[in-house]
Amino acid sequence: MSPVTTSRPRRRLVNLSNFPLFRGTSIAVLVGMYLPLLLVVFYSFNQNRLAQIWTGFSFKWYDFVFHNDDILRALKNSLIVAVVATILSTLLALGAALGMLRMARSGRVFAWGLLGAPLLIPEIVLAVGTLGFFLTIKVPLGHVALILAHTAFCIPFALLPIRARLAGLDAAPFEAATDLGANEWQILRRITLPLLAPGILAGALLAFAISLDDFITSFFIAGPGATTLPVYIFGMIRSNVTPAVNALSTLLLIFSATLLLAVYLLNRIRRSD
Amino acid sequence: MSKVRAPKSPGRPGQASSWLATPTLVFLILVILLPLLITVVYSFLSQPSLGTGVKWVFSTDAYRQIFVQEKLDGTTAFDTRYLKVLWNSFYYAGIATITTLLLGIPVAMWIATRPVRFRAMLVLAVTLPFWTSVLIRTYAVRQILDETGPIGGFLKIIGVGNSYQILYTPWATIIGLTYTFIPFMILPVYASAERFDFRYAEAGYDLGAKRWTVLRRIVIPGIRPGIIAGIALVFIPGLGSFLQPDMLGGGKTNMIANVIANNFGQARNWPFGSALSVFLLIFTVLFVLMVTTGVRSRGDQVRLI
């Protein structure tokens, strides 16, 4: 039963936000976004070898994933590449974020172009370009090549949270530190880095997630024994082992979600400062 | 005098020498700029008689090959095959952009009008797929669309599913693009909608406008920067999509990225693949410039990155 107050809407705003189309579409879209992912999770517990024909509940595909040397090796490759690329890209992003504050305007435009390139240029273009470049300068395909390529496209992702945090910082503590006798290096170590820490961590987590999930670049650059998990999963999807793909995908989804939640919580810390 | 000389200008937040950015820029020049230049160089070289790579002999064959077909009867003709691929890329990315726009605006507006405590959660819900692997999400779409999947099963149960076929058609690719790119539309539109002062909408009502008019005349123009950013963020990467057509199109709905990948893989024609890559790069840069200059001339604040 509608309460008496609805005879006259308290705020007109309610009228717009309860646009029947908005609510319906939103719920449909949100459900639509998660339904396929939930289906992946659901199918991962299917006993049948054919992923989509449900014949009973089973953990056997998780067992398969955890005991498959190739998957574990691909996971190891992915982790090695992601960890190194995360460290490198976060350091480089930090350097860029700090250094660009002092850069002349023309330099900053150029730098932004370079930093933004991996976000705007189609990945396939960069991937085949990198492939050709590595062939030309004789960098063998493999871990090193993968790490270099991943570092490049992770930099903008690591940079964004660092820059956001930097932009939100008050100038006063830095002036106070100068005033109290700290030189540039001491300020960097004792003030800048601790204050940027949540942004750096968020950037590192994003870079890590991006590197871990990358397919296209890895597909072209991976060499002998450097197959990463997404490249391996792509191979699995192409052949026949789909329920195991679902199990593996479920694990990756959980992992990505955990990373994202961590970033989200870090952002909340930032706001509460 | 052993005085410490003062630097040119004193402290600012995070003060640091601009040299700190140098390693990053050098690195990006090496790993982003040079590969792009190499691609341009490769596109003007010749294909070796056997196999991969390039022969260091200048040639414009790769570009000629995009437009000219050497027919089997010995004649040459204007080649529409790769233009069709290019058109496909525009077409699929375009439809996906429109679909994400039609779905994304209501979602963004709805989230922006929720109470603050729900907003963060809803934004997180939209962001989560954004950060999960495109590969896995495309694969998830493939399972949903499969004839033996839930939709096919349902249609079969109600007795109309026998001719159901979406997977391995262009529509599967478009659905896949829409699904994987929709967070790229919702998030920037939401960012605008959140800043939008809905009292303007109230003022619109107050002045006698109906809901649709308010939406069309007041709200949509108010969140235009977000909409433009969303369109750019969906359409530009959409043009270069590889996984969605590869995994959902059944090897048939080629977009330009698939042809590029094929020429660097199976077909082993690097100069031609590079030429197509240069084409895609030019289109991308053109769109970025179009968006940024178009936006600047209207005075909107749009950030793509």
Next chain:
Amino acid sequence: MTDAHLDIRQVTKTFPTPEGGVVVALDSVDLAIAEGEFFVMLGPSGCGKTSLLRCIAGLEYPDSGEILLDGSRIDDIPAYARPVNTVFQSYALFPHMSVAQNVAFGLEMERLPKNEIKSRVAAALEQVKLTGLDRRKPTQLSGGQQQRVALARALAKQPKVLLLDEPLSALDLKLRRGMQVELKRLQRETGITFVFVTHDQEEAMTMGDRIAVFNEGKIVQVGSPQEIYRRPVNGFVADFIGETNLIKVTVGSGGFIFPGGGVLARELLAEDCEVPAAGECLLAVRPEDFELVDTDAAVVGEVVDVIFTGGLIRLHVRAGDQEIVAALPSHGVVVPAVGDQTRLRPITKAARTVGS
């Protein structure tokens, strides 16, 4: 003035504006501050007082001019190497450090032995009455406590000059009064030269041994609170320091002709002010310096408002085209009502000319 402790000579500082223009923040400023002085720089916002403070601290560098401390130049030494410390308006406490860490920071930068740092931190915290809070984070402190930490942090360095940039502006009135007293006490105890920036003239009067009044990048007047209050050099100072009626008068043969026709004898003017021979000039009279009189040799006008403020009654009187405010004791006088004609006269030696 060569024996000045802090000597500012011809300092000019400009800032570019986003539109490509230039703002002159300091225009050839000269100032000498003595050792152990509590010196206040006063002025409205944008007058240059904070720019000068930041130039002394080393947070900005002057475009030209010199800053000397004990006879040697410091203006080309970076901030971290100057024996000068600052208490910032926003306190600028390091949010990621505890109270003790904040206070110890500057000492650690001097690479002092750990023991000495510890004892000096303890002493500084005791000085500002914060003993026992040393493990708290700045966010766990009240505004007043944060203020004290900022003070302790700067004092622990034992600077030759302590710069305070509107340190009390964020505190509520009661707390501010308390801190004002405390700062005076600290300054006396430590003997350190304090340079205190404020836009609050009452605060400036309360605290300063001497006050420099800034306007539009220049120092308009330097002097003790009494001098500044009693002998403002121009209308700006008169108006800025305390409340002043700036009354436009015509110089006549018998004295100053008020609006409304009353005449004030020259002899009633303060002694040391210049009197133009003829023409118009401005007469500065504090509201509390008026008295009600019966004679016509006064401002004659109509009462337009009467406001009771406790100890005083404020009369707004329209005389000619000017409105004049007088603050009279609320007892012992017959207060006119709105609409009444009334006569006001500056008490002897209270009115000053302040140019035209």
Next chain:
Amino acid sequence: MIRRSKVSRLATSSAIIAAGVLVLAACGGETTTTAPSAAAPSAAAPAASEAPAASALPATGSGELHLYSWTDYIDPAQLDAFTAETGIQVILDTYDSNETMLAKIQAGATGYDVLVPSDYMVAQMIELGLLENIGVNTLPNAANIKPNLIDVYWDPGRSYSAPYMYGTTGIGVDTTDPAVSGIASWKDYFAAGSVAGNSLDVLKDQTELVSAALRAGGVAPADLCSTDKAQYAAAQELLSTFKPKVIDSDGGIERMVKGSSKARMAWNGSVHRMTVENPNIQFVYPSDGLNLWADNFVVPVGAPDLENAKIFINWMMGPEQAGVASNFSGYDNGIIDSDPFMNDSLKTDPGVVVPADKVALISPTPSCGQEARDLYTEVFTSWQSGQ
């Protein structure tokens, strides 16, 4: 009794098929096949002069072996067994076509020890100088190579390559679906693929598709590498209406088994694996002829560990291992005496064991020169972009 007869039948058919490989080698015109024995290697192998003498190969090794093979082609359990036996850890990466593999190798993927290219690709890779002459014929188990698989055209006398699986490329058909159950030739297959809403599936393989279209147009096996443009124009015409549901070399087994595809151009071994799960799916020998291919183990130049590569190749040439490999992949292998180790289902599958009346349909996968290859590319690209 029954079992023995099957074994002998398999052995017979193997020999016939292997003979077929040589038949084309003799008339294909690509390479000379006059080499009389393994001891006198052909002129096509320039590095053969340094072919090693029979080597004493250790039974065990250490470290790693990087293997680059087709998707879903080598049994992981078998690799585990190899590791257990020899102490060598095998690291497997996979590809979906010969050309993809070649592209990766040429693009700088140094570090693989063993690759698994098909016949014509071995020839190409030797020509490109990409393969190491490891003297396969001197390995202890080289004696197990089926005699007719020794003097193959791509590597006469077997210096570079050891045989792995061989098989044919025909059509897998779901016989319960009337729309496709009548397919008996490539011509039928392409016609069925011209019907709207069909459930046809095809390999994404230029050589297989174009040669099938040529065969459907009546081109004789000997002319599959002809440079006569007319026959390619005809193939292009035929393919212009061929619009299958899926074009993909991978995942065909799953699609066929669950019924999402009804007929597929397929390797006989993969059809065998479909039949095991769904007996309604059968291998069809197209009446207009089909390709025989043979995959090989080879070692790329610059392989990090030659010794381990040799140990692995030799081990895989053992009869038991060859049988185990066949059981996994569904194809026959090139090793003598592997029959006893093979599953009965394999030995009784007419898709794997070629019935006598089908032998004549089989000829080797064409290994063409550059000019014919360009024509293949043109036909394939046209078709693909018309989809």
